[in-house]
Amino acid sequence: MNEVKQNEPWLYETGRRINSRLMYKFWGFYDETADARYQEEFGRPIADHGITLAPGDAVYVDLNGDGKLDGNDATRDIGFTDIPEYTAGLTAGFAWGKFDFSMQWTGAWNVDRMLSEFRRPLGDTNQKGLLLYQYENTWRSSADSFTAKFPRASSSHANNNYAQSDLYLVNASYLRLKNVEIGYNMDFPFLKKIKVNNCRLYVNGYNLLTFTNFMWGDPESRQSDRPNYPLTRVFNIGLKVGF
Structure with a gap:
């Protein structure tokens, strides 16, 4: 397969499953301890996500370590596809x-x-349904940093919190x-x-x-x-x- 040269090896479709997804690797939810925990784990600060991260926002792994989160940090090496193996x-x-x-x-x-419309409480128009699992599993306070399944509900940070990542990839x-x-x-x-x-x-x-x-x-x-x-x-x- 002749594929356009990519900036990072994890971006290539060649050698991976057909219909492999390109997604960010979810690290955790931002809180007052997140900077120290990320620094300890990766030896560098949390990357610039293009927003000022607020408590409850999703934090993704800066795979290439350049200090900014962008398309070069999305990978095809996570999970399976829609087609059963x-x-x-x-x-x-x-x-x-x-x-x-x-x-x-x-x-x-x-x-x-990969969940689509089930990701965001009230949907992309903020006028759709609020499902019970969203209400019960959405981040609300720092006490939820290690137990919540989904980031805080936010319209202003929606592009970050509901980006395609393994946070929304389900078995x-x-x-x-x-x-x-x-x-x-x-x-x-x-x-x-x-x-x-x-x-x-x-x-x-x-x-x-x-x-x-x-x-x-x-x-x-x-x-x-x-x-x-x-x-x-x-x-x-x-x-x-x-x-």
Whole structure:
């Protein structure tokens, strides 16, 4: 692949996963101890983020150490893409007497989603919804510096706090019970009298169980990083008759 020369090795797409994301590496939330902690960890001050950092703002790693945070500090070396590295499926079933049973499991792992509209409380217009997890996990005071999951809510520092970074990169691995069906084949004498060759009563369900840490929608969908109608659980009961 002939790629335009980049300023830093971590900017190249070559040699990395297809659709790899370019993002900042999140370090922590700014507070009265952040300067000293960053200096101790990296041996240099926090880089100029283009704003005067306030308590609760997101701090990112200055990867090239030039003292300013810009596009050269975004990297493709973090996390996975929207395309799972591994997928799996299992279909199983059995018949016992007049009963039959079948099920299908699907799963994927080593897959991430980059949250988009779920990043910012009240959205980019400040008139959208405030979700409960945002209210409960947003930085409010220095006591939250090591426990909060998201920076302080801010419009003036939105470009910094809601920049594309691994702070908003979430694991979308899942294991799902896709469908289950139970059937009963009836062969009552009266059925033969009315020329019914086979008669099967069945019950099935779709999207019954999903095991995942992803809470923002359907982990199987690549559109799950933004608001969508949730995946529905479906139940059916039917009768199949053959003459």
